[in-house]
Amino acid sequence: MSVAAALEALDAFLGERFTRSKSELEQHGRSESYFPLTPPDGVAYPETAEEVQRIVQICAEHACPVIGWGAGSSLEGHGQAVNGGVTVDFTRMNKVLEIRPADMDVTIQPGVTREALNEELRATGLFFPVDPGANATLGGMAMTRASGTTTVRYGSMRDNVLGLKAVLADGRTIETGTRARKSAAGYDLTALFVGSEGTLGLVTELTLRLHGIPEAVSAGICAFPDMGSAVTAVMETIQMGIPMARIEFVDAATARAFSAYSGMAMADSPHLLVEFNGSPESVTQDAERFAEIVADNGGSPFEWSTREEERRALWALRHNGYYAILASRKGARAVVTDICVPISRLAEAVEETQADIAASGIPGPILGHVGDGNFHAILLLDPDKPEDLVEAKRLSHRMAERALRMGGTCTGEHGVGHGKLAYMEEEHGMGWQVMGEIKRALDPQNIMNPGKLVPQG
Amino acid sequence: MSVAAALEALDAFLGERFTRSKSELEQHGRSESYFPLTPPDGVAYPETAEEVQRIVQICAEHACPVIGWGAGSSLEGHGQAVNGGVTVDFTRMNKVLEIRPADMDVTIQPGVTREALNEELRATGLFFPVDPGANATLGGMAMTRASGTTTVRYGSMRDNVLGLKAVLADGRTIETGTRARKSAAGYDLTALFVGSEGTLGLVTELTLRLHGIPEAVSAGICAFPDMGSAVTAVMETIQMGIPMARIEFVDAATARAFSAYSGMAMADSPHLLVEFNGSPESVTQDAERFAEIVADNGGSPFEWSTREEERRALWALRHNGYYAILASRKGARAVVTDICVPISRLAEAVEETQADIAASGIPGPILGHVGDGNFHAILLLDPDKPEDLVEAKRLSHRMAERALRMGGTCTGEHGVGHGKLAYMEEEHGMGWQVMGEIKRALDPQNIMNPGKLVPQG
Numbered sequence: 082m083s084v085a086a087a088l089e090a091l092d093a094f095l096g097e098r099f100t101r102s103k104s105e106l107e108q109h110g111r112s113e114s115y116f117p118l119t120p121p122d123g124v125a126y127p128e129t130a131e132e133v134q135r136i137v138q139i140c141a142e143h144a145c146p147v148i149g150w151g152a153g154s155s156l157e158g159h160g161q162a163v164n165g166g167v168t169v170d171f172t173r174m175n176k177v178l179e180i181r182p183a184d185m186d187v188t189i190q191p192g193v194t195r196e197a198l199n200e201e202l203r204a205t206g207l208f209f210p211v212d213p214g215a216n217a218t219l220g221g222m223a224m225t226r227a228s229g230t231t232t233v234r235y236g237s238m239r240d241n242v243l244g245l246k247a248v249l250a251d252g253r254t255i256e257t258g259t260r261a262r263k264s265a266a267g268y269d270l271t272a273l274f275v276g277s278e279g280t281l282g283l284v285t286e287l288t289l290r291l292h293g294i295p296e297a298v299s300a301g302i303c304a305f306p307d308m309g310s311a312v313t314a315v316m317e318t319i320q321m322g323i324p325m326a327r328i329e330f331v332d333a334a335t336a337r338a339f340s341a342y343s344g345m346a347m348a349d350s351p352h353l354l355v356e357f358n359g360s361p362e363s364v365t366q367d368a369e370r371f372a373e374i375v376a377d378n379g380g381s382p383f384e385w386s387t388r389e390e391e392r393r394a395l396w397a398l399r400h401n402g403y404y405a406i407l408a409s410r411k412g413a414r415a416v417v418t419d420i421c422v423p424i425s426r427l428a429e430a431v432e433e434t435q436a437d438i439a440a441s442g443i444p445g446p447i448l449g450h451v452g453d454g455n456f457h458a459i460l461l462l463d464p465d466k467p468e469d470l471v472e473a474k475r476l477s478h479r480m481a482e483r484a485l486r487m488g489g490t491c492t493g494e495h496g497v498g499h500g501k502l503a504y505m506e507e508e509h510g511m512g513w514q515v516m517g518e519i520k521r522a523l524d525p526q527n528i529m530n531p532g533k534l535v536p537q538g
Numbered sequence: 539m540s541v542a543a544a545l546e547a548l549d550a551f552l553g554e555r556f557t558r559s560k561s562e563l564e565q566h567g568r569s570e571s572y573f574p575l576t577p578p579d580g581v582a583y584p585e586t587a588e589e590v591q592r593i594v595q596i597c598a599e600h601a602c603p604v605i606g607w608g609a610g611s612s613l614e615g616h617g618q619a620v621n622g623g624v625t626v627d628f629t630r631m632n633k634v635l636e637i638r639p640a641d642m643d644v645t646i647q648p649g650v651t652r653e654a655l656n657e658e659l660r661a662t663g664l665f666f667p668v669d670p671g672a673n674a675t676l677g678g679m680a681m682t683r684a685s686g687t688t689t690v691r692y693g694s695m696r697d698n699v700l701g702l703k704a705v706l707a708d709g710r711t712i713e714t715g716t717r718a719r720k721s722a723a724g725y726d727l728t729a730l731f732v733g734s735e736g737t738l739g740l741v742t743e744l745t746l747r748l749h750g751i752p753e754a755v756s757a758g759i760c761a762f763p764d765m766g767s768a769v770t771a772v773m774e775t776i777q778m779g780i781p782m783a784r785i786e787f788v789d790a791a792t793a794r795a796f797s798a799y800s801g802m803a804m805a806d807s808p809h810l811l812v813e814f815n816g817s818p819e820s821v822t823q824d825a826e827r828f829a830e831i832v833a834d835n836g837g838s839p840f841e842w843s844t845r846e847e848e849r850r851a852l853w854a855l856r857h858n859g860y861y862a863i864l865a866s867r868k869g870a871r872a873v874v875t876d877i878c879v880p881i882s883r884l885a886e887a888v889e890e891t892q893a894d895i896a897a898s899g900i901p902g903p904i905l906g907h908v909g910d911g912n913f914h915a916i917l918l919l920d921p922d923k924p925e926d927l928v929e930a931k932r933l934s935h936r937m938a939e940r941a942l943r944m945g946g947t948c949t950g951e952h953g954v955g956h957g958k959l960a961y962m963e964e965e966h967g968m969g970w971q972v973m974g975e976i977k978r979a980l981d982p983q984n985i986m987n988p989g990k991l992v993p994q995g
Binding site: 181182183184185186206225226227228232237239240249253254255256257259260261262263264265266267268269270272273275276277292293295296316319320321322324358359360362363366370419421422423424425452453454455484488489490491492493494495496497501504505508509510511512513515516518519521522523534535 | 638639640641642643663682683684685689694696697706710711712713714716717718719720721722723724725726727729730732733734749750752753773776777778779781815816817819820823827876878879880881882909910911912941945946947948949950951952953954958961962965966967968969970972973975976978979980991992
């Protein structure tokens with residue numbers, strides 16, 4: 082391995098668009114989590130798929146690690162250069178290449194962010210629904226198989242990437258999927274790449290499925306006496322086939338943080354925030370039927386509206402949730418956990434987690450995408466107390482173990498990176514070895530985002 | 539390779555549940571298409587996952603090909619023993635292992651058929667929606683990534699397999715997926731296996747997503763002056779977000795065949811058959827809104843009903859479509875084609891295909907899952923005229939080429955088998971080589987369903 086030779090060749094190839102400045106290296110070595118700084122040796126800013134291909138070819142020639150970088154918003158250290166090497170920053174590959182309203186799809190470069198895409202789509206009456214909270218790049222979202230508040234209705238990146246172009250570890254380019262809505266032609270390489278976290282190749286183009294902006298939207302909020310009755314209401318709603326566009330759970334601690342942050346007076350108990358999309362008649366009917374289910378389960382009256390300003394205020398609560406929770410402990414840093422369990426185990430999983438957090442020294446409000454069985458505890462650490470981080474790691478570890486024990490997954494939407502590597506064997510057993518075999522078949526030099534996702538060493 | 543030694547060991551292991559009788563071998567060497575008989579050397583009937591594992595281990599030891607077999611209803615020769623070897627018939631692995639109504643999922647053995655599963659589910663208020671027409675096994679449906687009339691609403695096997703257990707070529711067993719609704723934990727091995735046609739391993743267990751039986755259903759039919767106006771109506775319906783559960787297209791030739799077969803008088807023009815699922819109010823509203831779109835596009839009045847006997851009569855038409863078309867040419871055999879294109883190209887693709895068929899010597903009514911852009915021509919051959927088969931193959935070839943030219947796929951739902959191998963390079967380019975590399979990594983001896991899907995030789 083001769084990283085130095087790769088750096089020299091990349092410098093000659095990209096000129097000013099290749100940098101080794103300390104500040105740029107450090108910026109690309111950080112993470113949104115508690116992981117220590119692990120900067121790369123250089124950062125490349127390609128503008129075309131052909132440049133990405135050449136960059137990978139140069140790195141392959143010198144066995145130099147290659148790490149993709151989008152908005153840097155991933156949570157498990159996906160973009161960290163744990164073995165050094167070259168980070169490929171997709172910031173300049175941020176073009177929407179073609180919108181096809183008749184087929185309700187769009188082809189983009191991977192550096193386009195979620196919000197920028199929806200801005201460009203506005204005039205078409207279409208939108209891209211996957212919303213992980215952060216204004217991540219769509220390349221990053223594809224690579225981590227992101228999902229979010231709307232997944233219960235519109236699916237995750239797994240369901241909304243129709244195809245992609247990628248540069249493999251040996252510099253070959255492949256194009257997966259077609260523009261047809263479905264296909265039975267061979268291995269689903271699109272699905273293999275979505276969620277592969279840059280360990281199989283770098284994505285240079287994505288074709289995404291779009292959805293019609295709903296004619297009407299209703300949204301509302303209600304409180305429940307306890308977690309179990311909230312989850313029962315969700316299960317009954319799903320079983321009755323009432324199509325929820327979002328259904329978000331917040332626990333009592335989160336409700337307190339929301340109240341303090343927004344000035345809105347929320348009851349000190351678990352809440353559901355719910356949205357329906359459809360025609361004016363259907364969203365009214367859906368809200369009314371949901372209100373009945375809530376009442377049957379002992380919830381407070383479901384207060385809902387179709388008016389945009391009221392809906393916006395409601396979702397602003399949720400979107401600012403992270404900051405509201407962060408503000409609830411002065412000067413705190415947050416560790417964000419992420420597990421997903423079968424819905425039948427959700428109440429139990431949340432209650433066990435709450436008890437565990439209560440017994441620890443640190444606060445940890447819980448919220449989640451309850452329709453998917455996915456929830457997060459936002460563990461609040463005092464940065465001056467090293468024992469808080471130890472405690473947060475212990476709580477996070479026990480959450481992952483709890484999810485696996487209940488037939489769930491150690492990560493519902495954040496991905497593996499290096500932060501969740503320790504749970505992969507337990508979650509997948511021999512399947513994890515098979516992931517390693519696929520990785521080795523396509524990247525025998527282990528240059529594509531080494532140290533992540535697959536078995537190491 | 540010593541098939542003989544494998545046969546001997548399997549005979550000792552399985553006794554009466556291993557057979558070499560000529561009739562059984564021939565039964566497992568046929569296909570539903572025009573491919574010549576290619577029988578295996580033996581047929582095994584395992585009853586447990588452990589037996590499947592042992593069978594594969596024995597075959598691996600002797601480098602003997604292993605071919606999975608479900609209902610034998612696949613259309614591209616998937617189950618044919620083109621290199622000889624042992625066919626593993628899953629008929630006896632037909633148990634529903636666990637239904638979990640609260641999680642709306644079910645775990646089954648792969649030999650359970652679609653109809654048997656829905657029969658077992660009846661009391662739960664849940665159903666499994668993927669319906670390819672034939673009463674295929676769910677193992678076979680998973681392996682070919684089957685879809686069908688309800689895919690526009692409920693998705694294909696890609697969307698409805700939550701996880702699976704499989705025996706790999708070296709006899710290891712893996713378990714993919716979890717019981718959580720989503721996961722970001724590593725490569726999506728479930729998606730890699732769904733559609734892999736038995737070339738990566740044999741599936742011994744499936745966990746499937748279930749859906750609530752809709753409270754109310756409306757369904758109806760309408761005629762259009764031409765294909766273009768029918769497709770425009772479909773596109774507008776999708777864009778308005780009216781949730782169709784089925785939307786099936788039949789061309790004028792199919793309408794004539796349906797009329798003759800059923801006695802129902804249909805106009806001699808293209809038709810759409812449409813279904814909506816939901817609440818009594820929503821299915822009425824959906825049907826009324828769809829009727830307006832139909833009228834705006836020059837269609838005949840949309841005749842619809844929520845009454846079960848009328849809906850049943852309508853879908854009996856569609857379900858008997860193959861037989862109605864077959865009956866329209868006395869003594870004919872059928873070659874069924876299967877392409878899928880972007881919806882914006884669908885009218886053009888159907889019209890070009892119709893013109894091509896009209897110029898040929900043989901009839902070929904067209905029907906399809908128009909919401910997905912997927913359609914079939916049922917080419918009717920006189921079995922006594924070899925030139926008819928030549929012509930049918932030419933038409934089928936030109937359909938595949940047309941789909942690829944329009945950005946679509948050579949197979950929307952039937953799969954590759956050996957019948958569509960010739961189009962894989964054109965459809966996937968370098969991606970097809972990558973499929974071969976994954977295959978070789980997991981099955982270096984090439985014993986799992988050789989001769990199918992991946993590059994050969």
